[in-house]
Amino acid sequence: MQNGKQAVVVSVNLPADLQGALQERFEVHPVAPGERIEKALAPDVAARIRGVVGTVRTPLDQAFFQSMPAVRVVSNFAVGYDNIDVKAATAANVVVCNTPGVLDAAVADLTLGLILCTGRNLVGLDRFVRDGRWAKGAAPLSYDLMGKSLGLLGMGRIGRMVAERARAFGMKVFYHNRNRQAAAEATGIGYLERDELFRTCDFVSVHVPLTDATRNSIGAREFGMMKPSAIFINTSRGAVVDEPAMIEALKNGTIAGAGLDVFVKEPLDPAASALAGMDNVTLLPHVGSATHETRRAMIDLAVHNLIDVLEGARPGAAVNPEVDHYGTLKERA
Structure with missing residues (x-):
């Protein structure tokens, strides 16, 4: 601690008011997005860092937590946190924060x-x-949405909002989830076993997080079960899909098309990816949350998550709430 202020790293561009709020409270050290923080900082500064605000491009792995033992909170400007080794963070008594909820409507839209x-x-x-x-x-003619079936793989907050919007267009909505959703089924949304969802739905839309269990979980087997007229939609994470298998399915007419906002490697290289040359694919640059209103709400939550933890309060969103040091941070400082 220097001049009575805890040191933090900001690895994201902040609006002026949030930058000011952090500078008023903390000793702020900027690091370029995507850089390894522990390598970008001088050793004496790295040793004093208590918190980080970053993005999914900010690598926060076991090496980071081992080399920066003073860190008490890492706050992602994102819902996803596959850039963070949560196990290593929890073992190091570090709170991991993200920004769920505030982007659900934008991604569903x-x-x-x-x-x-x-x-x-x-x-x-x-x-x-x-x-x-x-x-x-x-x-050329296209197809009606009314009467078509939409299968949602994953039925969390975003899945529920997609279901609402799809039903307004007269689509029949089905879902598969690890846990049955009685509230969703009470509104007329049907439950299908995973394979049946892929086999029967006209559109399959993915809404699962990227975990060890979901990585590459949609591949040749799943695409092979889909109707030749079916369309695959992914706004979750690119790596939940076996991308080469998807490309083969699109090339061979195994499925009719795809709408993709996420990819295994981002940004997508149009010179290297066959997807860029396919007329039956709509490609977007990972912009599910990219509205003025949503991005502002996300960065506000990310910054205040960090402030809350370092000032001894529970943050608005914590991935590992079992880390039990709220209210003691000022004393530890």
Whole structure:
């Protein structure tokens, strides 16, 4: 601690008011997004860091926690936290925070947008007009959404919001989840076993977190079960999908198309990925939460999670609430 202030790292661009709120309370050290914090800081500074605000590009693994033992909280500007070794953080008595809830509506809106884009071929028809093909003949037909079945793999907060939006378009909604959702089923949303969801639904939309259990969990087997007319939607994490298997399914007509906001490697390299050359795929640059209102709510929560923990209060969102040192941090400082 220097000048009575705890030292923190900020590895994300902050609005001026939040930057000021941190500087008023803490000794703030900026680190470029994606850099290894323990290598970017001078050793004497690294030894004093108590908290970090970063993104999913900020690697916070076992090596980080071992080399920076004074850290008490790491706060992700994201819902996902696959950049953080939560086990190592918990063992080091570090609170891991994220930003759930505030981006649910934005991601659900985008998911429905991808369903519309792929089902009605909106991007392809935009190109049809721009390329001057309209003057040469009628546009190709697309498909109604009304009456089509949407299968949601995962039924958390975002899945429930996608279901609401899809039903407003007259879609029949089904879901699969580790735990049955009685409240969802009471509204008429149907439950299907995982394989049956892939076999029967016209659209399959993924809403599961990236974990050891879900990594590469959707591959050739799952795509092989889908209808040739079915469309695959992913706004969760790219690595839950075996990407080469998905590309083969799209190339071979095993499935009709895909709407993707996430990829195994981001940013997607259009020169290296076959996805960029496929007319039956809609590609977005991981923008599920990318609205002015949502990003502001996310960064506000991420910053205040860090402030809360370092000032001895429970944060608004903690991934590992079993870390029990709330209210004692000032004394430990």
